Amino acid sequence: MSETATIAFIGLGIMGSPMAVNLAKSGHHVIGYSRREASASRLIEAGGTRAESIHEAVQDADIVITMLPDSPEVIDVALGSSGIFDSAKRGALFIDMSSIAPSASRTIADEAIKRGIAALDAPVSGGEQGAIDGKLSIMVGGSAENFERALPYLQSVGTTVVHVGGAGAGQTVKVANQLIVAGNLQVLAEALVFLEAQGVDTQAGLQVLSGGLAGSTVMTRKGESMISRSFKPGFRIALHDKDLKNFAVAAHESETATPVGTLLAELFASAKAEGDGDLDHSAMFRHVERLSGSEQG
Incomplete structure (x- = not known):
């Protein structure tokens, strides 16, 4: 100790x-x-x-x-x-x-x-x-x-x-981390909404995806909450939106091209603007449902 x-x-x-x-x-x-x-x-x-x-x-x-x-x-x-x-x-x-x-x-x-x-x-x-x-x-x-x-x-x-x-290097790595997590959340949400639309058993689908190359910590921790639509905040969309904005500013300062990062920042900002800012960032699933016209209440 x-x-x-x-x-x-x-x-x-x-x-x-x-x-x-x-x-x-x-x-x-x-x-x-x-x-x-x-x-x-x-x-x-x-x-x-x-x-x-x-x-x-x-x-x-x-x-x-x-x-x-x-x-x-x-x-x-x-x-x-x-x-x-x-x-x-x-x-x-x-x-x-x-x-x-x-x-x-x-x-x-x-x-x-x-x-x-x-x-x-x-x-x-x-x-x-x-x-x-x-x-x-x-x-x-x-x-x-x-x-x-x-x-x-x-x-x-x-x-x-x-x-x-x-000084500042820790925060630089953190915004990079948040970019990666945002990307994982978004594609996981899109994949699960897609599986539901195709009539697949999403619980079984998540199980097999988690065991393969697609598996990730994000999938393990957030997949179930997406399927069950349980979005009690562990890390709020509003905070992730803030982190992506910090990433965008730092990327601009270093003249780094971030086409996917730019799109992710727009998607998270949109989810926040639509009223989901205080929900867990796994609620990006709701945003994908809305875009697909399939949101469940």
Whole structure:
């Protein structure tokens, strides 16, 4: 186990709450902060505490972790008045595990250096279940020294923890991950709607597809929810739409051709615009049904 540390965890949502709980279960003193008091209930049950403000959560922390929706929220919490950089002690390690624009991570890292704070961008993949099980995949950007310092704590929430480069590199890998996941979700949805339209037993079809070359983690985790039309959010379409927009901006900056990525971004944006933003991203199945004129209520 890693050396016991005081960890401030900012953002106790679908992903952040179980991650904070796993850190507390690893023996760390975890101080959580979320605007909604109820969000801290699971952390408190696991032995953590809730702070009334970011300043209170951060001021004595060795490690500060954020898990927030998007770039503006992270920038505000990190750089705003009485935020993390105003409140953290010099030498503290800031780990942003949100999924934000790579350019925003680089801006935050530059500011951290000026404040005497170590910084990493460490977005995750694995969804809500991966967060609950402590089996997330974590892609980390920043210095090798800071990575080694953070590794024992990151291993409390993930099983695959990889240093992928300098500041912003973690977020760059994450948006690439989201492109691949979006593509898998879309083609899986199209395949299952197609099988239904052809009168095939989709449960049996999914079973055999999962055992062949077409099989994937996305198919294993999301195929059943598509067939049963159960779209309780583990990762919302609205967040995936945001990630694809971040990918598009980064691809434009690097002059990378992304014809399929552009189409996927349009499809996810369309699903969000049609009212499915708060559903799990497996609800892209509903979008394909609508396009096919076969949606079931």
